[in-house]
Amino acid sequence: MPRKNALNGCLQAVIPYTPRYPQTEIHPQLESHRFCVLVTHRQMGKTVCTVNHMLKSALVNPLPNARYFYVAPFLKQAKMIAWDYFKRYTAVLPGVKWNEAELCLTLPTGAKIWVAGADNPDALRGTYADGVSLDEYAQIKPGLFEEIIRPMLLSRTGWAVFTGTPKGQNAFYDLFLFAQKQARQEPKTWWCGVYRADETGVISPAELETIRQSTPANIFRQEYLCDFAASADNVLIAIDEVLQAQNRSYGPTQLSGAPRIVGVDPARFGDDRSVIFCRQGLQAFAPQVFTKMDNMALSARVAQTIQSFRPDAVFIDAGCGSGVIDRLRQLGFTVTEVPFGSAPLKEGRYANKRAEIWGEMAQWIKAGGALPKEAALKADLCAPMYDFDASGKMRLESKEKIKERCGHSPDLGDALALTFAFPVRAGACYRPEFARSEYGVL
Numbered sequence: 051m052p053r054k055n056a057l058n059g060c061l062q063a064v065i066p067y068t069p070r071y072p073q074t075e076i077h078p079q080l081e082s083h084r085f086c087v088l089v090t091h092r093q094m095g096k097t098v099c100t101v102n103h104m105l106k107s108a109l110v111n112p113l114p115n116a117r118y119f120y121v122a123p124f125l126k127q128a129k130m131i132a133w134d135y136f137k138r139y140t141a142v143l144p145g146v147k148w149n150e151a152e153l154c155l156t157l158p159t160g161a162k163i164w165v166a167g168a169d170n171p172d173a174l175r176g177t178y179a180d181g182v183s184l185d186e187y188a189q190i191k192p193g194l195f196e197e198i199i200r201p202m203l204l205s206r207t208g209w210a211v212f213t214g215t216p217k218g219q220n221a222f223y224d225l226f227l228f229a230q231k232q233a234r235q236e237p238k239t240w241w242c243g244v245y246r247a248d249e250t251g252v253i254s255p256a257e258l259e260t261i262r263q264s265t266p267a268n269i270f271r272q273e274y275l276c277d278f279a280a281s282a283d284n285v286l287i288a289i290d291e292v293l294q295a296q297n298r299s300y301g302p303t304q305l306s307g308a309p310r311i312v313g314v315d316p317a318r319f320g321d322d323r324s325v326i327f328c329r330q331g332l333q334a335f336a337p338q339v340f341t342k343m344d345n346m347a348l349s350a351r352v353a354q355t356i357q358s359f360r361p362d363a364v365f366i367d368a369g370c371g372s373g374v375i376d377r378l379r380q381l382g383f384t385v386t387e388v389p390f391g392s393a394p395l396k397e398g399r400y401a402n403k404r405a406e407i408w409g410e411m412a413q414w415i416k417a418g419g420a421l422p423k424e425a426a427l428k429a430d431l432c433a434p435m436y437d438f439d440a441s442g443k444m445r446l447e448s449k450e451k452i453k454e455r456c457g458h459s460p461d462l463g464d465a466l467a468l469t470f471a472f473p474v475r476a477g478a479c480y481r482p483e484f485a486r487s488e489y490g491v492l
Contacts, residue, residue: 065105065139070252072245073099080211081107083241087229088213091247091274096213100183101135103211107181108161113206116161116180121199123189125167129153131185133165174198179208187214188222216278223278227455234458247274248293249425277432284435286446287412292431298420300333308332309476310361313468314352314385315461316371317343324348325465328359332414334469336422337462345373349381356383365471367464388471395472401439403471405446408434408463410470429456430463 069077073095080086080103090096104118120136122128136155140146145158153165166174168190179202184190199210212229214222232240247253253261253274262270271290272280279285308331317324317340326338338351352374356364366375368387378385394406411419421427433456435447453459 063143065102066142067098067102067139069099069102070095072243072250072252076243076245077103079241079243083239084207084209085229085232085240086209086211087226087240087242088211089226089242089244089276090213090215091245091250091253091276092215094245094247094250094252097131097185098135100185100211100213101132102139104163104181104183105136105139105157107209108157108163109159111159111161111180113180114160116159116206117178118161118163118181118183119174119179119202120163120165120183120185121168121174121190121194122165122185123167123191124169125153127186128165128167136163136165168194171198174202178202178205180206181209181211183211183213185213187212187225188217188220189214190221192221216272216276216280218272218280219278219282226278230456230458244276246276279432279435282435284437285432286408286434286436287415287431289428289432291412291415292421292428295415295419295421296423296428298332298418300331300420305330305333307476309363309474310359311469311474312352312355312359312361312364313465313471314348314364314366314371314374315465315468316345316348316367316374317341317461322459323461325461326352326355327462327465327469328355328361329466329469332418333420334422334466336424337427337465339426339462345377349374349377352378352385353381353383362476363472363474365468367468386472388468397443399444401443401445404464404467405436405444407467407470408446409444411463411467414470424462427462427466429458430460431466433460433463 076088076099080100088096101120104120108116108118120128120132122131133153137148140155140157143158147156149155154162156162171191171194175198179199182199182202184195184199195210202208203210212222212225216223226242229240229242233242247258258274261274265273267290268280271277271288275289275293277289310328310330313327313329315325324340324343328335338355340348340351352364364383364385365388366385368375368389371387375385375387388403388407390402390404392403394400394403396406400406400409415421433452437445439445449459449464
């Protein structure tokens with residue numbers, strides 16, 4: 051809906067802006083957090099969104115002589131992208147003044163907004179800011195925020211919004227990872243949002259498919275699927291492979307006779323998640339995800355899952371799952387512990403068990419595996435990097451390094467990978483009376 055803004059405490063004006071999804075979801079986050087990192091696909095409308103956020107902030111700011119800055123990588127680019135938007139949306143405001151020479155507009159409240167380029171950073175030194183928008187941050191020279199923008203925000207406790215589309219693992223990627231960590235540690239101060247073209251609906255599915263077919267795969271993943279690792283050659287599972295798997299599904303007839311397997315990854319500590327993942331053949335079902343759940347409560351959840359899903363095998367990470375494993379065995383359930391550091395079955399291909407189960411899961415996805423449409427799962431599956439040891443065996447990036455780099459542990463990915471721990475024969479636990487369950491007809 052158009053937003054109403056108070057001018058000088060009495061006059062009302064309606065800016066001709068009607069946000070659409072995902073702008074409707076983004077605006078509340080921008081207004082409630084001081085630092086925001088927004089990763090979006092091309093043509094999502096991020097500039098229009100941040101321009102209007104800045105206008106509203108400037109119009110309702112009660113402080114005198116409010117100052118705001120919209121910054122793009124180059125001054126010419128900033129003028130082309132944002133200046134016309136600012137003029138269009140402020141044209142309805144009585145008394146607004148536009149200075150074309152300085153690319154500065156003065157609102158009826160006295161607040162000023164400058165459109166500037168990061169190619170002349172010294173022009174920004176020595177002033178203060180109530181708010182700054184840094185657009186196309188992947189192309190902005192590293193160090194601009196720390197050296198110049200951050201000091202500008204001190205005296206007024208100003209806010210900053212960083213927006214852009216990935217361009218490899220550069221400064222924007224580093225900021226994205228940092229923001230993810232900070233959002234967990236300071237959820238009232240930091241926010242990080244990712245909006246991919248296959249999720250927003252801004253580009254129609256037909257048009258997006260046309261773009262995909264006519265665009266190099268790595269460019270499509272980068273520009274439209276917001277994949278920072280699109281140009282990297284050491285990502286085990288690419289995001290487009292995950293998206294294809296999330297668009298597949300199999301019915302009961304197609305799954306008939308396939309083994310049913312449960313993978314359980316108990317939380318290690320802090321904000322890690324405990325996850326229960328069920329899979330039958332080529333179909334993985336929606337995971338059960340828990341935070342801050344103790345071993346007894348998790349054991350009860352796993353027991354319930356076993357009774358309803360009737361799996362042929364249950365694999366549990368032995369690293370932090372000993373308490374869960376012992377309790378389930380005490381209750382009479384047959385479960386298998388899986389030490390991630392143990393020897394793999396395919397010793398000539400993988401360095402350890404964790405590398406093997408992830409490698410086998412990656413092959414399963416490529417071979418037609420169907421995944422649930424879970425955003426967190428998408429992020430987890432695309433997180434790990436891999437390399438090879440001196441003997442040519444594949445090694446997977448450790449959970450600790452992934453958490454340090456991305457701000458979270460790939461718990462959902464590990465739980466699904468556990469369903470590939472060992473070969474499983476179908477039918478061992480089948481019971482006719484459990485032929486129907488929450489997972490469908492088995």
